[in-house]
Structures are given as C-alpha cells and as structure tokens.
Amino acid sequence: MGALSKRAAASALMNNNITLFACPFCQEPMSIYEQGRLVCSSNHSFDIAKQGYINMLTHGTTSKYSKELFESRKAVIDSGIYDLVEEKIAVLIAHAETVLDTGCGEGSHLARIMAEKQGNCLGIGIDIAKEGILAASRHYPVQIWCVGDLAKSPFARSSFDAILNILSPANYEEFKRLLTPNGRVIKVVPQSGYLHELRAQLYADSRKETYSNEQIVARFKESFTDVSVERITYTVPLAIELVPALLEMTPMGWHKKEGANILLNEITIDVDVLVGRV
Numbered sequence: 001m002g003a004l005s006k007r008a009a010a011s012a013l014m015n016n017n018i019t020l021f022a023c024p025f026c027q028e029p030m031s032i033y034e035q036g037r038l039v040c041s042s043n044h045s046f047d048i049a050k051q052g053y054i055n056m057l058t059h060g061t062t063s064k065y066s067k068e069l070f071e072s073r074k075a076v077i078d079s080g081i082y083d084l085v086e087e088k089i090a091v092l093i094a095h096a097e098t099v100l101d102t103g104c105g106e107g108s109h110l111a112r113i114m115a116e117k118q119g120n121c122l123g124i125g126i127d128i129a130k131e132g133i134l135a136a137s138r139h140y141p142v143q144i145w146c147v148g149d150l151a152k153s154p155f156a157r158s159s160f161d162a163i164l165n166i167l168s169p170a171n172y173e174e175f176k177r178l179l180t181p182n183g184r185v186i187k188v189v190p191q192s193g194y195l196h197e198l199r200a201q202l203y204a205d206s207r208k209e210t211y212s213n214e215q216i217v218a219r220f221k222e223s224f225t226d227v228s229v230e231r232i233t234y235t236v237p238l239a240i241e242l243v244p245a246l247l248e249m250t251p252m253g254w255h256k257k258e259g260a261n262i263l264l265n266e267i268t269i270d271v272d273v274l275v276g277r278v
Contacts, residue, residue, distance in 0.1 A: 006052035006141060011035040013144055014054070017122055020098065022156040024058050024148065029156070046154075053137040053145040055130065056154035063129040070106040070135045072245035077108040081236050081269060085188060088232060088273055089164065090116035092186055096161035100178065101125045102150060103168025107136030110143060110164065124160075126150070150174045162186060167271075172223040176278050185276050187220060189213045191231055193270030195250065201262050202252055213272060224276025233270040240265070 004012070011032055014021070021030040023040035030038045038046045038054060046056050090113050093099055097120065101110040104125030114123045123143040127133050136145045148154045150171040155178055163175050165187040175185050192211055199211070221227050238246070243264050247253030 005050070006137070007048050007050050008035050009141060010052035010054070010137070010144070011048050014038065014048070017098075017144070020122075020124070020155055020159045022154065024056050024152040024154040027156075049134075049137070051134060051137045052141055053133045053147065055133075055147040057128070057147055057149055058152045059149070061128055061149070063131065065105075065129040065132060067131045067135070069248055070129075070132045072248035074106050074108050074135065074139070075245045076242055076249055077112070079239065079242055081238070081267060082109065082112075084234060085166075085232055085269065085271060085273070086113050087116055088230070089113050089166075089186055089188075090118075092184070092273070092275060093121075093162040093164075094118060096183075097121055098160045098180075099123045099162045099164065100155070100160040101164040101166070102170070102175075103127055103165065104136065104145075105129070105132040105168075107132070107140045107143065107145060109166050111136075111140040113164070114143065124155075126154075153178070158183075164188075170220075172220075176223075179278055181278075183277070185224060185274075187274040187276075188271050189216050189274065191233065191270040191272050193233060193268050195246075195252065196268050196270070197264055197266065198246065198250070198252055198262070201264075217272060217274065220274045220276060224278065227274065227276045230273045230275075231271070232273060233268065235266050235268045238264050238267045 015032040023044050025044045026042050028040040030040050033039045036048055048054050104110050104127050107125045110123050110125050126146045126148045128149050130147050133145045133147045153174055157177055158180050160178050161180050161183045163185045167188055
C-alpha cells in the first residue's frame with residue numbers, strides 16, 4: 001500500500017467503484033468527500049474508519065458474535081478445511097467482475113476465494129457484525145469491507161455479477177435487486193453430514209444429532225430460476241489445537257455443557273452448493 005494510510009487506500013478503492021454504492025437511507029448515489037466519507041446528495045454521510053472499512057448501518061445494533069469468535073473462525077478457515085468448497089466457488093464465479101459476500105464475517109472465505117479466482121475482480125464483504133468487518137479490514141485490505149444490513153442496503157441496483165452466501169442467513173429479495181442481469185447467487189448450506197463428528201458428541205441420542213436442509217433448498221428453488229445443486233462432501237484431519245476454535249465458531253459449540261470433553265481428530269465437511277439466477 002506504500003505510503004497510503006488504510007483509510008486513504010480504502011477511500012481510493014471505493015472511489016474507483018463508487019457506482020456500486022447507494023445511500024442506505026434514500027438509495028441516492030454516493031460520492032467520496034475528502035478521502036474520508038461517503039456522502040449522498042441528501043447529505044447522508046458515512047465515515048471511512050482509519051482501519052479501512054466503512055460502517056453504513058442506519059440503526060444501532062448488537063451482535064452476539066465476538067472478536068474471539070472471528071479469530072477462531074479465521075484460524076479454522078485458514079487451516080484449509082473448506083478448501084474444496086472455496087475452489088468450487090472460485091470456478092463458479094470465474095467470469096464475475098464484481099462479487100459481494102453477504103454475512104462475510106472476518107472475510108476469510110471471500111479473501112481465499114478471490115485469491116483462487118482467475119482474472120480481475122472486485123470483492124466486497126458485508127456483515128452486520130462490526131467486529132468481523134474490523135478483522136477483515138485488518139487482514140485483507142485489498143477488498144472493500146462494509147458494516148451494513150441488507151434490509152437497508154448500501155449498494156446500488158444491478159451491481160454484482162455474483163453474490164455469495166456461505167453458511168449464513170439470506171435476503172433473497174435484496175439479492176435479486178443487487179444482481180446484474182446475468183448474475184448468479186451462490187449459497188452454501190450444510191448437508192446431513194456437516195460436522196457430524198461434532199454433532200454426534202454434542203447432541204448424542206437427541207433429534208439434533210441429525211439435520212436436514214430440505215426446507216432451505218426448497219425456498220432457494222422457489223426464489224430463483226435455473227437452479228443447480230451440487231453436494232460436496234469429504235473428511236479431513238483436524239489438528240487438536242483447532243478443536244476449541246471450531247467449538248467457538250459454530251453455534252453447535254455454543255451449547256456445549258460445561259466440563260464436556262470433545263475429542264476430534266477429523267471433521268467432515270458436507271454441504272450443498274446452490275446456484276441460482278433471477
């Protein structure tokens with residue numbers, strides 16, 4: 001980044017792609033003001049933080065996701081256990097020039113997918129959790145990172161060739177508004193075997209030991225056309241030091257009983273990759 005501060009570098013990147021942004025209050029176009037703020041014609045203003053991200057929330061919010069959770073998530077993702085999923089997504093978005101990762105957390109999936117992807121492409125990550133976006137801007141300054149809520153979207157209509165939604169809640173109506181005419185949504189949802197080694201120990205002999213994504217897949221198919229579904233499943237070794245991080249990052253781990261001893265030396269990734277167009 002040379003002599004540029006993180007704020008100045010982020011400001012330049014946003015300015016070069018300013019047409020992607022729209023005011024979350026009034027949906028008017030945005031412009032950069034003095035390399036430190038995004039401002040619309042109605043004078044709604046959003047500061048670019050010194051760490052290089054922008055907060056475009058229109059309302060106060062609290063998040064149950066902590067700094068420690070995002071650190072754990074990064075450690076697990078960086079271990080490579082999602083490599084095959086990320087490689088598949090990189091192939092699916094090979095021709096995309098603008099990519100939005102919704103519910104991006106600390107940005108590890110998006111950064112790794114963009115590093116895998118061929119060709120020039122801009123990646124933007126959005127999450128309602130400030131701690132996640134703060135971590136993303138610290139670790140991955142070549143992408144744009146935005147604290148925001150898709151219910152009050154900070155992006156312009158028809159801006160993104162690809163929208164990623166990886167193991168995260170979705171807003172399908174907003175996805176449709178944001179997609180370019182030939183764009184596609186890639187949603188990753190758990191399949192029945194996802195993290196089953198962990199599920200078996202946490203939920204032994206209960207209904208939660210099994211899982212079905214049928215309702216999620218059915219709703220996706222109702223929302224989009226030309227839908228394809230591909231299952232990716234494999235089991236990889238899990239380093240013992242990553243077990244606490246895995247427990248910290250997944251909602252399953254939050255229900256671990258105090259004193260329970262979780263023993264894992266491998267973990268199964270079993271997901272459906274859903275691809276849909278408007």
